[in-house]
Amino acid sequence: MNEGQKTGLFCVIGAVMLAVGLFVSWPASEREEFSVAAGKELFENFKDPLAAASLKMVSFDEAQGQVDTFEVRRDRETGVWTIPSRKGYPADAVEQMKDAANALVGLQILDVQTRNAEDHEALGVVEPKLEALEVGDVGVGRLVTFRDESQKDLASLIIGNPVKDEEGRRYVRKPGQDPVYVVELDEAALSTKFQDWIEDDLLQLSSIDIQSMRIEDYAASMSSRGFSIDRNYTAVVAADGSDWRLEKLLEYPSDNPLADPVEAKVDPSQVVNKEKLNDIKNALDDLKIVDVVRKPDGMSANLRADKDLVSDNEAVQSLVDRGFLPVQARPDAPVEVLSANGELDVTLNDGVEYVLRFGNVSGLSEEDSSEDSEEDSDTGTGVNRYLLVTARVDEEQFPAPELKPVPQTIEELAAMLGVEANKTPETAEEASEEPATEMKSEEPAEAEEADTSKDDTEEADAAEESSDEPESTESEMKEESSAEETPAEESPAEETEAVEETTPSEEPATENPPAEEAPETPASESPETPSSEVGEVEVEGSGEATGAGQGDEDDAVATSDEDSDEIAFADLSDEEKQERLEAEQEKILKENTRMLDARKDRLNAAKRRVGDLNARFADWYYVIPETTYRELRIDRSELLTAAEDASATPGAGQPAGPGSVGPMQIPGLNAPR
Known part of the structure; x- marks a missing residue:
């Protein structure tokens, strides 16, 4: 192969490699954007909201140039939701x-x-990547990601700016893709506020369960010489419904707070400020x-600092920075944590007692509004403050019960029964004399009954004589009819019958008992007592028996029970007494x-309640x-306030005002003499 052919081959291979590289590096959004159009679901495979096991929301702080992350996650084993962030x-x-x-x-x-x-920047959908951002960058959106238990x-x-003049609509886009969509999104559920x-x-x-409060107003601080406290x-105040009662008020010498x-x-003219105390409640x-x-790992649930914590400079500094000072009042005393601005128990x-x-001060919170800042402009513009909370048992509410002694x-x-163990001769003598004593005490009553019986007997004899005479005259018939038809006039006859039944009569019983013929003789014929006067006497006697005499009856019953216990216990055999003792x-x-x-059980x-609270x-x-x-x-100046003016309420020596109810007027008693 000559040089020309080799050069041509290299060119062909280079072109192929270039085409492959361009295809692989081409943005996925350009390949997928045509498959996503208006009317389609943005996440077609996300159907079940309960499948979400974690939520992560990332936002960018333009002023600080940092990324803030808020995450909520469900533990796979325990199922408990926590906030890793x-x-x-x-x-x-x-x-x-x-x-x-459900929002997605x-x-x-x-x-x-x-x-x-x-x-992307103009629509506010720039992805919040810390490595690609710096202070002053704008147009950064909020990234919201849902994952399942396998973190898939x-x-x-990415949620961007709201659409102008279209309420509830937002610009959004998927991470790694260029297309920006318009959706209708309710962001209320996608809050990054911790308290939500x-x-x-x-x-x-519950405020209605608050029984008392202990207010410890002091200020503690750390200095180069150690700690100081002012x-x-x-004060200890107890709740009494909607009112409050001052139980204790202690003050400290200004020159020696320790x-x-x-x-x-x-001052007797002052009472506790119940309005302020109710506001606290x-x-x-x-x-x-x-x-x-x-908190530092060395701190226990009851806020006592151990020796390891005191020797841990990092832990001590963490406490001091937040206004909590581990101090030791005496060499042999435990190390405790004082707070910079007092306590409330x-x-x-x-x-259960909360401390x-x-x-x-911890700084501004993310939800501080301009309105709050304006309201608090004279005192620090809506800052926050650190708080330590613990719970303990108030042992004073669980006193040991007073147990009964066991004989x-x-x-x-x-x-214990108030009787004698054995029956002595004196006791026997007293027991034998008791009936005579009772008879003596009953003599006046029997005399009264005899007098009453005598009067009733005379009336009964008169009734018998009238029944043996010939038929009564017309006027007597009218009176008899009137006596039978008037129920109020039957009461004397009925009572006469009751007296006759309870009072022994020396005369033999007749064939026609006087009690049955009593209605024929009207009570009005009795010259001694008119019927109306008899009725009044009976009512008054009944009231006395029910009211004034009730206490005497109870005392008599109690005395009788004691006497019977004494006699019964003394008469028991030794075996029976032992059984009574065991019972x-x-x-x-x-x-007990x-x-x-x-x-x-109450303790x-x-x-258990305290343990659950301290675990949190x-x-x-x-x-x-x-x-x-x-x-x-x-403040001390707010704790007490002037008592309400009671002069408007009529008291002794004060005339009743208009509409008030004066003392009851009893004719004959309240009339001026």
Whole structure:
């Protein structure tokens, strides 16, 4: 082969290689763009939103020249959602993830805006690649990518600018492709705000369950000499429905904040500021966070610092930077964490106590609005603040129950029952004398019954004589008819019958009992007591028996029971007394066990609740808005306020105002003399 042929062959091979290279390097979008047109779905293979196991959203900060990444992922083994971009903080993402995935499922192309890559910047669909961007770059879009459990892409989209004058429509494109499409996209579910993807109720408490609060108002800081602390006051307030009660108020000497506090004297004309305290209670119920930062590994759930943490300079610096100071009050005291801006302890009625420690300012949050900044322009323009939260059990709510003593001997049982173990001669004598005593005490009552029986007997005799006489006159017939038809007039006869049944009669019973013929003799014929007066006397007597005499009856029953126990226990045989002792022992032991178990159950429930809470709180610094911090704090000057003016309420020596109800007027008693 001559040189000319060789040269021609090389040219042919070069042309073929050039054609292959051009084909391979030709953009995929140019080959695929003709298969994607208006009316088609942008992701035809993405049908099931539940198939999405992770979501990653990348955006570009033009001012800082950096790429921000937000990611939510479901663990394949546990199924728990976490936020890797926040060091694995737990996410409440089941519904949120489904809504976000549905934003791309079935997404249709409304129009193809352009196929020219030079238009990407103007439409805001430049891909956010850190290596290709720098400070000041514009037109960078937000990259949204869904993947399945095997980390295979289900859908990936760059979201650009909104379409002018067409609400809800956006310019979008697929990464690596030039065509820019117009779609109708709801971006609300594709939020990169941290708080939209987490459990927003941090404390998970209800304001109505708050029993008391302990406010520790102090400021701690670190200096070259060590730490310094400026204590203002400590107050304990207890909730009483919608009102509050001041339990304790301690103040510290201004020249020595480490000295023991003294009880402050409260002016009687002042009360706690319940409006402010209710605001704190409501803020606790609605406490939300805007960010989290993982705590040093050496910190435990109860916020006590161990020796390893104190010796770890990096961990100590992490705490100090956020306003939390590990200090040791005495050489033998444990190392604890003080906060830069005081503490708030909140106790619930189930025995769970929250401890909130307020640290330093953390900076602006991503959701701070211009409106918030204007409102807070005089105090720092909407900054945030670090917060440490822990939970513990309030042991004071679980006092040991007062157990009943268990008698060990028959004598101890007798002493517990208030009786004597054995029947002594004196006891027997007293028992024999008791009936006579009772008879003596009943003599006046029997005398009264005898008098009453005598009167009733006379009336009954009169009734008998009238029944033996000839037929009554016409006027007597009318009175008899009137007596039978008036129910109110039957009561004296009925009571006469009751008295006759209960009172022994010395005369033999007649064929026609007086009680049955009593209605024939109207009570009005009795010269001593008119029927109306009899009725009044009966009602008054009934009331006395029901009201004033009830206590005497109860005392009599109780005394009778004690006497019967004394007599019954003393009369028991030794074997029966032993059985009674064992029965009482079993009864008391069961009651004591029930009380101990009830306390144990409540205490264990509180411990489990505290354990669950600390499992969530242990690893994190929380970040709360400055506005929330202000709602949770109260100055000494705000704690107490003047009591409401009570002069408007009529009291002793004050006349009742218009519309008020004066004292009840009783005729004959309230009349002026």
